[in-house]
Amino acid sequence: MASGSVADQEGQVMLLGFWFSPFVKRVEWALKFKGIEYDYVEEDLTNKSTLLLTSNPIHKKVPVLIHNGNPIAESLVIIEYIDETWQQNPILPQDPYERAMARFWANFIEQKVREPAREALFSKGEQQEKKVKELKEGMEVVEGEAKAKLNDKTLFFGGGNGVGYVDIVLGWTCNWMETIEEVGGFKVLDPESQPQFHKWMANFREVPFIKPTLEPKEKLVEFFRMVRQDRLGLVANK
């Protein structure tokens, strides 16, 4: 894909991403939920485009949303931008207190579930044990919240039958968590101690606009196994 200057993208919605990134997937879910047309650009992890590097010079990471030539980075910031710019199918609740709660849980998921999961994936031994413990504690809290909020009539954290902000932020657990377990060599998911969370996962996976976007586990496992080996210098023949 030819790289162009940011200013060339007038009147367009463009998403720079990696197929394997849970952060990118979140943004795609937000765009699809609202029915927003966008151009997707697959970036190369080993050879990031000029467009990406100029659009997100601070972090040099995906996802980056470019709207009317203006770039926005960080998945949670992007999702709020999408919600405020396109009014249909609201992602965040309308009520300020409910919004604060949704943002609180999004932050919690990031800090106490997603971050320890990533660190457990890319560590070993004692360090990994520490992170797995943190991850399990985070999952306990998530199960508690699921128990409190979800039931037969309220399938999603967004309320009722519709997904919302917290669902979109938590959604990566649906296929990335099993991948991380397999590649990292540990177990965190447990249907017995996490029944509500597992019900939520099953329901989330079946949401019509979500289902076709979920990457096959084998493909993710193969990819992340390679990245883990690379990060930990585990490759035998170098």
Added chain:
Amino acid sequence: MAEEVKLFGGMWASLYSRRIEIALKMTGVQFEFIEEDLQNKSPLLLQYNSIHKKVPVLLHNGMPIAESLIILEYINETWPDNPILPRDPYDRAMARFWARFIDEKLIWVSWDAYRSKEEDQGKAIEEACKQLKALENELKEKEFFGGDTVGYLDIAAIMVASWFGVMQEVMKVELLTEENFPNLCQWVEKFVDCPIVKECLPHKEKMVEFIRVLLKDFLASR
């Protein structure tokens, strides 16, 4: 219905709590400040923020909200007459991006630079300066991050206005210099001079003494 607004916050040196004090005063909301002893947290605080057990926590008509940046957004949405966030969605996204940058990256990278051993310090300082430069470029020659008046990002950047100056004196490491960051340094002066900020922010000397005591074991080991 009479509105009840309470802020559970840390003592004067607790900068995250000062963010909320400033925002509430700017909005003109009447509130009660309840000082928490962070070594001996009250049962109420532990109940209102059972997940993280931290300050600040805003209590509005009995409903608790935790996390300073989230509280700022709540204040902005609940008392919209004096908004602290920009109206334009893109400008809001930028304000949120930079506030996260300060909390998630800049502070930690700068802390590394301040406390690094001599052999690692050069690299750590370089990294911190790169990040400060990014913030300097975001500010450009605006009076405040919020434009003509103090806004969400200025309030979030209280860490830059207060903590950096204090750490510089305590750790004897220069990061935020006028030579390298003229815009930011000018912003610090203007920000701390705002009447509401002046009311809420502790005096630098008092902070320096406090941090010196807090870090005395660390300083002694160097």
